């Protein structure tokens with residue numbers, strides 16, 4: 001582990017303490033804990049990165065507070081309808097609309113699409129267009145992290161289609177490409193590179 005990683009690990013511990021109220025808020029699901037405590041920790045202690053977080057929710061609105069403690073991370077989010085945010089790092093738009101916008105081409109090191117399939121990106125065309133946009137805005141070695149619900153009855157997104165467009169990689173923080181969580185909705189995380 002490099003000296004930088006060690007320093008950021010110490011900083012991460014401080015962030016966990018100072019934002020404990022958010023990290024430990026009541027009723028938090030297992031998948032949300034995994035995202036915040038495993039994936040975010042690995043990103044926080046890792047290399048310089050630009051992140052796009054797709055879709056915002058009251059449970060994820062505070063995430064910018066985490067990243068404001070790390071000058072090596074540029075955190076941005078995008079949502080077409082979310083009302084509360086009015087920051088310079090928030091785009092009121094759909095991820096699909098970034099496709100073909102030159103300023104966004106190859107911009108991000110990490111794109112996180114958690115809980116957006118089945119929550120607005122539902123129709124086959126929207127799924128195709130959003131994956132094409134994710135690919136367009138990712139740097140050549142960027143990571144796409146997808147969180148989605150899967151049960152015997154339904155699945156938010158067909159990961160076989162994602163695998164036709166991207167290559168499987170391990171999720172930041174674990175040695176698996178796919179992580180199942182305890183949530184009753186069968187929430188899983190998967191990760192990809194271009």
Ligand SMILES: C[S@@+](CC[C@H](N)C(=O)[O-])C[C@H]1O[C@@H](n2cnc3c(N)ncnc32)[C@H](O)[C@@H]1O
Pocket residue numbers: 053054055056057059060078079080081082093094095096113114115116119120121130
């Ligand atoms: C269940 S919330 C989850 C948000 C967030 N990713 C999280 O993990 O907390 C779904 C959000 O995705 C947003 N959304 C729906 N379609 C979208 C799209 N095409 N591009 C970006 N965000 C979208 C919705 O407006 C909604 O606020």
